[in-house]
Amino acid sequence: MAPHRIALLFNANKVYDRQVIAGIGQYLNSTRVEWDLFMEEDFRCRMRDIHRWQGDGIIADFDDPDATDALCNLTMPVVAVGGSYHDAAAYPVNTPYIATDNAKLVRLAYDHLIEQGLQRFAFYGLPPNPRSRWALEREGAFERILAADGMESTVYRGSPTSAGGWGHAVEELVAWLRSLPKPIGIVAATDARARQLLQACVIGEISVPEQVAIVGIDNDPMAQLLTRIPLTSVIQGAEEMGRTAAHLLHQMLRGATCADTRVLVPPVGINVQASSKHQPVKSPHVMRASHYIRQYACLGIKTEQVADYVGISRTVLEEHFKRELKQTVHQAILQHKLETARELLAGSTTPLTDIAVRCGFTSLQYMYAVFRREYDCTPRQYHEAHRQIIPS
Structure with missing residues (x-):
């Protein structure tokens, strides 16, 4: 036949x-x-x-x-x-x-932000278009969920993505983000919209996730590659x-x-990354420094560069970090590098030497030494114990 x-x-x-x-x-x-x-x-x-x-x-x-x-x-x-x-x-x-199931996609994102201790929420959607009815469905689901919890919903649709109007659209997005009460959790209709939020937060010097925690939908690998701050996303x-x-x-x-x-x-689950791991921080200096570290830790930055970015002395910044996070600035930088390395070791087949370079370690030997000290194992042993099955 x-x-x-x-x-x-x-x-x-x-x-x-x-x-x-x-x-x-x-x-x-x-x-x-x-x-x-x-x-x-x-x-x-x-x-x-x-x-x-x-x-x-x-x-x-x-x-x-x-x-x-x-x-x-x-x-x-x-x-x-x-x-x-x-x-x-x-x-x-x-x-x-x-x-x-659009309602369950939004519910999973919302419940995750609730678990992070957030009490204010917004939705970043798309302008009405016959080809994106699903976006309006997600927006409506968000509004119904918040109404059922007795909370006020904030929705911003922004502008369509176009090269000609992009500069103005970003300015409007930054202005909207600055106008929001903080801290706040934002559910984006897609990872593409979530990536725009991350870019706008960088431009507007808004700390992610201390001030704005972001969750997208799609778990799109391309969106991850194009953002310095790893994006939390619901997996359809x-x-x-x-x-x-x-x-x-x-x-x-x-x-x-x-x-x-x-x-x-229903959705498969949620890929939790740095963009939504909200932790209450009182010091604006720590917020600003953490935002900078999250973007540039893997480029080999030092404590002095972080202090220069924040605009205060190294000594004062260290005091704020020890009071708020119970760690030094150097430890915070190293922690981010290690988190990135662990994700690469568990979720990719990237050579160890390349991982060391991508995570900002001065050498593979140094990464080995840090892993032994922090996790009582080598990077290779960590990879063998935690590696995921990579689809062929």
């Missing part, structure tokens, strides 16, 4: 879409199902001529309104993937739908969505009727 011809209509340049597609691939690799897959060569989603598709089935991103319009009346099996809706009437009719169950969508389409190709099927997939 010839394999079924299946079209995958996604914008695979986005991390969420790629994860869904990865889940589809995992389903195919774990079963005997054989599909002849079609995707655009540049990984973009185009609906042109889709009504002329001579295939057997389609899995499509229904967050794209063009997909809803173009695919709802096709006679072949179609499985929709997209965001969940608070209003059940917003789901497409007579189309099986696999959704990321996008791969599970892909596996579920593929299984559902497989059943439909075998004659099953699934038109009324609706599956909400």
Whole structure:
């Protein structure tokens, strides 16, 4: 029997879409199902001529309104993937739908910020757009959660991301952040928006996470690479969505009727990083110094440079650190370098020499000496004991 011809209509340049597609691939690799897959060569989603598709089935991103319009009346099996809706009437009719649970994504981010001891919260979303209805759903979920807790919600949508208006948009974002009561926890609609918050905090000299703690959604590796302060992010169950969508389409190709099927997939968890690890600090000097250390510790900065940045003498800064954090400035710098090294050792296959350089140690031997002193093991032993399984 010839394999079924299946079209995958996604914008695979986005991390969420790629994860869904990865889940589809995992389903195919774990079963005997054989599909002849079609995707655009540049990984973009185009609906042109889709009504002329001579295939057997389609899995499509229904967050794209063009997909809803173009695919709802096709006679072949179609499985929709997209965001969940608070209003059940917003789901497409007579189309099986696999959704990321927007309310649970926001709830996980909010609960994490609550656990950090924060009592004020805001949401950084997106301007209304038919192609980002999921962002408004997340915003609405945030407002409902805070209303249920008897708290006032603060929402800022900002401006669309564009090269021409970016300078003005950043100025507005910095002004909004400065206007907020602090400390405060902010949930961003995406990691891309969270990254903008981190950049604005750096520009506005707002301490993260002492004054503003930030949580994004997507767990996008690219966002991590483009920020000096590691970003906390909610991990969507996008791969599970892909596996579920593929299984559902497989059943439909075998004659099953699934038109009324609706599956909400919860988040996998939350990747907690420095951007949200809030700890109350009274001294503005310690806040400012900690913000600087978090950005530049791995570049080999010294206590004198931190004091110069804060604008006070080394002696005074050391007094503030010992009173607030019970450690010296040097110890705080070393602690950040060690935390970064531990993350790299556990989550990557980067050579030890490269890790030592990236974390600001003067030599691999020095990193070994510090590890033995602090953790009673070598970096290699730490890697063997804590390494994660890296997908091939």
